[in-house]
Amino acid sequence: MLVFPNAKLNLGLYVTQRRPDGFHTLESVFVPLPWTDAFEMLPAVAGQSTSLTLTGRPIPGDPATNLCVRAYELLQADFPELPPVQLYLHKIVPIGAGLGGGSADAAFALKAANELFSLNLSTEALESYARQLGSDCAFFIRNKPVLAVEKGDVFEEIDLNLNGVGCVVVYPNLHISTAEAYARIAPQLPQHPLRAALAQPMSTWRNTISNDFETALTPSHPVLAEIKQQLYDAGATYASLSGSGSAVYGLWESGEPAATTWPAEYTVWQGML
Numbered sequence: 001m002l003v004f005p006n007a008k009l010n011l012g013l014y015v016t017q018r019r020p021d022g023f024h025t026l027e028s029v030f031v032p033l034p035w036t037d038a039f040e041m042l043p044a045v046a047g048q049s050t051s052l053t054l055t056g057r058p059i060p061g062d063p064a065t066n067l068c069v070r071a072y073e074l075l076q077a078d079f080p081e082l083p084p085v086q087l088y089l090h091k092i093v094p095i096g097a098g099l100g101g102g103s104a105d106a107a108f109a110l111k112a113a114n115e116l117f118s119l120n121l122s123t124e125a126l127e128s129y130a131r132q133l134g135s136d137c138a139f140f141i142r143n144k145p146v147l148a149v150e151k152g153d154v155f156e157e158i159d160l161n162l163n164g165v166g167c168v169v170v171y172p173n174l175h176i177s178t179a180e181a182y183a184r185i186a187p188q189l190p191q192h193p194l195r196a197a198l199a200q201p202m203s204t205w206r207n208t209i210s211n212d213f214e215t216a217l218t219p220s221h222p223v224l225a226e227i228k229q230q231l232y233d234a235g236a237t238y239a240s241l242s243g244s245g246s247a248v249y250g251l252w253e254s255g256e257p258a259a260t261t262w263p264a265e266y267t268v269w270q271g272m273l
C-alpha cells in the first residue's frame with residue numbers, strides 16, 4: 001500500500017500553560033499542507049523481519065526508531081498476528097521544520113496498517129494510538145483543519161475555508177528542536193482568542209494572529225523575521241512561522257506571489273492549500 005503523508009501548517013499558535021508532566025497546553029489551528037513524503041507498506045517476504053528503506057532527505061537518528069517503525073510496532077503490541085512488513089519512506093518534507101512531517105509518517109503508517117491488514121480500527125482508536133507517538137500525530141488521522149487544544153492532540157471543529165488560498169513555505173535549512181523551542185516560551189493566554197480572530201477577513205490576521213514560537217525564536221534566529229518580511233514584500237496576505245519552526249509560510253488570499261529569489265540552500269514549496 002502506497003500513501004503520501006502530508007505536512008501541516010499552524011495558523012496561530014499560543015502556548016498557554018506548562019503542565020506538571022513538562023508538556024504544555026496550546027491553542028492552534030492545524031491545517032493540512034499538500035507537501036508530501038511517499039510511504040509504502042508491504043507484507044515482508046516469508047522468513048524476513050520488518051525492515052525500513054529510507055531514501056530522499058536524510059533523517060537524523062537510528063532508522064529502528066523511525067516514527068513509522070514505532071507506529072507499526074505499537075500496533076503489533078496489541079495485534080501480535082500482524083506480520084513483519086517492508087517499509088519504504090521517501091522523505092521530502094523538511095525535518096525539524098514545524099511541518100509535522102515525522103508525525104504524519106507515523107499517522108499514515110497506522111492508517112496503512114489498519115487498511116492493509118483489515119484491523120477495522122475506528123478513527124478514535126487510530127487517534128489514540130497516534131497520541132502515544134507524538135502530540136501532533138493524532139491530527140493526521142482525520143487530516144482536516146481543526147482547532148487543537150490540550151497538548152495539541154485534542155481537537156475542536158472549526159469553520160475555516162481555505163480553498164483557493166495560495167501558499168509559499170520557506171525552509172531556511174535550519175533544524176530547530178521542538179523541545180528546545182518549548183523551553184524558551186513563557187506560557188500565557190492569547191490577547192486575541194484564535195477562533196474569533198480567524199473568523200475575521202484574512203487581511204486582519206496580520207494584526208491579530210501570532211505564533212508564540214516566532215516571538216521566542218526570532219531574537220536568536222533573525223532569518224525567520226527576514227523571510228517573513230520577504231513574504232509580505234511578495235504580497236502575502238498573512239505570513240507566520242509554522243509550529244516551532246523553522247519553516248515560515250505566506251498565504252495569498254487572491255493573486256500570485258511576486259517572484260522572489262531565495263538562497264540556494266533553502267527549500268521552498270509553493271501551491272494551493
Ligand SMILES: C[C@@](CO)(OP(=O)(O)O)[C@H](O)COP(=O)(O)OP(=O)(O)OC[C@H]1O[C@@H](n2ccc(N)nc2=O)[C@H](O)[C@@H]1O
Nearest residue numbers: 023024098099100134135136151152178179182243244245
Ligand atoms: C510545536 C508543535 C505545534 O504543532 O509542532 P512542531 O513544531 O513540532 O511541528 C507541536 O506541539 C509539537 O508536537 P510534536 O512534534 O508531536 O511533539 P512531541 O514529539 O510530542 O514532543 C516533543 C517535545 O516537545 C515538547 N512539547 C511537545 C508538545 C506539547 N504540547 N508540549 C511540549 O512541551 C516536550 O518537551 C516534548 O518532549
Ligand SMILES: Nc1ncnc2c1ncn2[C@@H]1O[C@H](COP(=O)(O)OP(=O)(O)O)[C@@H](O)[C@H]1O
Nearest residue numbers: 060066067095096097098099100101102103105
Ligand atoms: N519519519 C520521520 N520523519 C522525520 N523525522 C523523524 C521521522 N522519524 C523520526 N523522526 C525524528 O523526529 C524529529 C522531528 O521530526 P519532524 O516531525 O519532522 O519535526 P517537526 O514537526 O518539528 O517538523 C527528527 O529530529 C527526527 O529525528
